[in-house]
Amino acid sequence: MSEWAHRVETTPRLAQWRIDILSSTYRKSDPFKIGIWNWFLTVERNKQLFVKLYPEVSALTREQPPVASFVIKLISSSSSPSRKTLVHPGVSDKLIRTNEDFVWAVDTLFTGRFIVDVEFLDLKIVPPSGGEAVSIWSAYQIERHSLSTAITSLSRMLSDSILTDITITGTDGASIGAHRAVLAARSPVFRSMFSHDLKEKSLSAVDISDMPFDACRTFLGYVYGDFRADDFLAHRLALLRAADKYDMEDLKEACHESLLEDIDAKNVLERLQTAHLYRLQRLKSGCFRYLVNFGKVYEIRDEFNAFLLHADRELITEIFQEVLAAWKGF
CATH class of the missing domain: 1.25.40 (Serine Threonine Protein Phosphatase 5, Tetratricopeptide repeat)
Structure with a gap:
């Protein structure tokens, strides 16, 4: 069998698998990428011809399975004008997790060369925050890119000390520059602290007297989106204290979940x-x-x-x- 027998040719929304001769009762394609998932096609010949389309098993598929709309066809490879084409009625907004979620049973057996042609009309995903599925080919990707860029820029504000206006000092005397607006946006306690005539506002400094500098740096990293798993695990208890002290429920819950594990x-x-x-x-x-x-x-x-x-x-x-x-x- 040719090394190309399992290869699927693709464009951003179209996949074609050319099958020269279905010499066995079952054949599976190589993985091919459409959207953000790797996919497989299989054909199985019994009394009918069964065609399956499904995403590769992965953490992404488990957490964010595709909601697919597509048109799938079987096209004989004959060059004559009368070449045979079978078209599935169409699939719209179907959640596909496993190799049993889309099965096309075809009564007509293709004995010669044929093509499995899949044109994806849309691929949707349910956002991590929940709600309605949104197309990965629409504003969702732009939104993800914008969010990723914003978080990267925010973390650089901390790591590169860009226009800092407040100094955070830990128990060991080491300090790091931060931004009042960022801290105030993440914590109502900081917002109150910087909105009233307290010493932190007048001195442009905050002493976190119950956190060593490494834990303090990890805390600020979380605030700025610069999350590092090893540092988080090493300082969970200190982060929990800070989350409780500064009324950051999201951090408190993250620590809670981690301590349970x-x-x-x-x-x-x-x-x-x-x-x-x-x-x-x-x-x-x-x-x-x-x-x-x-x-x-x-x-x-x-x-x-x-x-x-x-x-x-x-x-x-x-x-x-x-x-x-x-x-x-x-």
Whole structure:
């Protein structure tokens, strides 16, 4: 079989797969890119000819599957004017995730050379924020580009100290320049601070007395869209404190979600105390479940007993209520 037998030729919206001879009962194309997804075509010959079109399995397909509108045809490769063409009735705004979401069963068997011709009329995607699906070939792509460019420019304002007008200082005395307008837009606490005659406004300086500089830099990076995963993970607790202090609910929830993901015997008691202090109910429930339902409290008995000596009375009451509820469940 020729090395080109599985290749699909494409333009931005058109794909053509030329099949010389369907010598076996099944054939699958090489991946081809239309829009932001890689796609596959397959043909299978049984009592009918089955044609499938589907996107490649990937994180993108799982998170943002295509909503496709297209016309698909089977065209015999004969050069005569009477060459055979079969046209599917058409597909409009169909969500396609798997290789079973679009299957065309053709009664006529093509025995010679033929072409699978797919013309994409539109490809839509549901924005991460939800709502109606929008075309990737319309203003959506421009919007994404504009957003990406804006975030890059914003992060450069911080990294390159472009026209900074406020100084942020951490506990170790190190400082970094920032912008009042950006901080005020992200935090109502900063907005109030810079709108009233407080020392931060008159001195053009903010001392964040409970954050070392590295954590402070990570905090500002998040504010400016300069997100770095390793730094975020290293400073989650400091970021949570800052989010609570400066009333940044999006950052607080991001920390909450992250702290839920890696509860273990070494950190569960610290996480439990953190959850109680910052009213993170899902984190608290996750810690209770780890300790009580999965019986891990017995593996850290000494640490747990020491924890109870200093824990808040309300939290201790909740712990024993969880233990009693678990015992009743057996």
